[in-house]
Amino acid sequence: MQAITARESMLSVGELIVSKEHTTPQNLVNNVAERFFSSTDLDAMAVIEGTEPVGLVTRPKLLFTLFRRFGFELYGKHPVIAIADTMPLIVPENERLDVVIDKALERTPQDIYDEIIVTSAAGAYKGLLSVKQLVVQQSNALASSVLQKEIASARARELEKINQVKSRFLANVTHELRSPVNAIIGLAELLRMSADKGSIEQIKERLSFMISSATNLRTVITNILDLSKIEAGKMEVSYQEVNAVSLINEIAETTRIFLGKKPVTVAVSAPDLPMSIITDPIKLRQVLMNLASNAAKFTESGSIGLKLSIVGKSMAIAVSDTGIGIKEEDLGTLFTAFGQIEDAKTKIYEGTGLGLTISKNLVELIGGTISISSIYGKGTTFIVSLPLTSKQGRT
Numbered sequence: 342m343q344a345i346t347a348r349e350s351m352l353s354v355g356e357l358i359v360s361k362e363h364t365t366p367q368n369l370v371n372n373v374a375e376r377f378f379s380s381t382d383l384d385a386m387a388v389i390e391g392t393e394p395v396g397l398v399t400r401p402k403l404l405f406t407l408f409r410r411f412g413f414e415l416y417g418k419h420p421v422i423a424i425a426d427t428m429p430l431i432v433p434e435n436e437r438l439d440v441v442i443d444k445a446l447e448r449t450p451q452d453i454y455d456e457i458i459v460t461s462a463a464g465a466y467k468g469l470l471s472v473k474q475l476v477v478q479q480s481n482a483l484a485s486s487v488l489q490k491e492i493a494s495a496r497a498r499e500l501e502k503i504n505q506v507k508s509r510f511l512a513n514v515t516h517e518l519r520s521p522v523n524a525i526i527g528l529a530e531l532l533r534m535s536a537d538k539g540s541i542e543q544i545k546e547r548l549s550f551m552i553s554s555a556t557n558l559r560t561v562i563t564n565i566l567d568l569s570k571i572e573a574g575k576m577e578v579s580y581q582e583v584n585a586v587s588l589i590n591e592i593a594e595t596t597r598i599f600l601g602k603k604p605v606t607v608a609v610s611a612p613d614l615p616m617s618i619i620t621d622p623i624k625l626r627q628v629l630m631n632l633a634s635n636a637a638k639f640t641e642s643g644s645i646g647l648k649l650s651i652v653g654k655s656m657a658i659a660v661s662d663t664g665i666g667i668k669e670e671d672l673g674t675l676f677t678a679f680g681q682i683e684d685a686k687t688k689i690y691e692g693t694g695l696g697l698t699i700s701k702n703l704v705e706l707i708g709g710t711i712s713i714s715s716i717y718g719k720g721t722t723f724i725v726s727l728p729l730t731s732k733q734g735r736t
């Protein structure tokens with residue numbers, strides 16, 4: 342990355358002109374003094390011959406000259422050029438700010454004053470600069486270049502983090518893809534051996550292992566494809582009337598199958614009403630399946646609840662568990678892609694860390710929101726909230 346230096350970010354001084362005051366060399370000192378006395382803001386005037394600057398009169402120099410003994414009598418009727426500084430600092434308008442400040446400070450102390458004359462490239466008078474202002478401007482430019490560097494390095498750190506997440510994801514995905522493939526190949530070998538031995542029981546058992554490995558593999562691949570589709574904005578939504586009660590009963594049934602022999606009960610709670618909602622059934626089922634499969638995966642004992650309720654014009658579906666819970670500091674990263682929590686407890690669980698990211702995206706696609714509350718060590722609740730009827734989702 343290219344560093345941004347203070348010098349590159351600086352303006353040229355033409356943009357910083359503070360005054361265009363000037364007088365002719367022949368104008369009398371008294372007249373010029375009159376202008377200084379009547380305008381207290383006036384600090385200096387360039388002395389211009391035609392268009393070319395030939396000197397500079399500053400308020401301190403003028404006052405010093407006039408208020409010395411006999412100053413008015415001696416100088417009042419003289420042309421102003423007589424008391425002007427005829428070697429003022431003159432710079433072209435396209436000169437860089439830092440160069441001009443260096444030039445101003447190089448002058449001998451008695452020649453350093455606040456005003457600098459600016460000319461066009463051809464030498465015509467353009468106006469006056471104030472050294473004080475230039476210094477302020479330069480400090481600002483320096484501060485902003487430091488800030489820009491800060492921003493650039495923050496971006497670099499962010500990119501570094503994304504890269505780390507990506508490589509962790511690749512490692513995860515490779516693992517997730519390879520283990521079921523290895524299992525399928527291994528089981529097929531064993532199957533052939535059992536076939537040779539003519540053992541139907543072993544063949545059946547190994548076939549069912551093969552089917553579950555292949556199914557896992559299909560889930561991982563589907564997840565990856567889904568996420569790329571969502572990210573490319575290519576995921577389509579199709580609304581229809583859905584019976585939410587039968588949907589969550591169906592999810593509960595599948596959750597029980599996921600749980601296998603674990604001592605976890607699955608309870609469904611829904612108002613005793615026909616609860617229909619206009620939504621995309623495939624997306625909603627996928628979201629609830631993701632949440633339920635997480636609940637089943639991260640709960641070793643206790644219960645999983647699926648609860649349906651109407652809150653205002655929304656339907657809320659809560660999936661809660663009495664599982665391992667999530668630490669408060671990890672809640673923020675749950676919905677970021679590939680964000681498996683780096684916790685020893687979760688390391689024993691397999692997964693690509695895509696389920697929640699996909700779920701959040703899908704819920705938003707069908708116009709809803711997803712929220713989470715969790716107590717570490719006690720359990721977790723996810724709530725999906727969907728508008729009852731309207732098609733508010735982004736398509």
Ligand SMILES: Nc1ncnc2c1ncn2[C@@H]1O[C@H](COP(=O)(O)OP(=O)(O)OP(=O)(O)O)[C@@H](O)[C@H]1O
Nearest residue numbers: 635636639666681682687692693694695696697721
């Ligand atoms: N119900 C839950 N209880 C405890 N931790 C959870 C729960 N749900 C999700 N998590 C944590 O959030 C992480 C991300 O969940 P997500 O569903 O996105 O990924 P995954 O389940 O690890 O993998 P995938 O769903 O892609 O197979 C999980 O790895 C786990 O650490």
Ligand SMILES: [Mg+2]
Nearest residue numbers: 635692696697
């Ligand atoms: Mg998951």
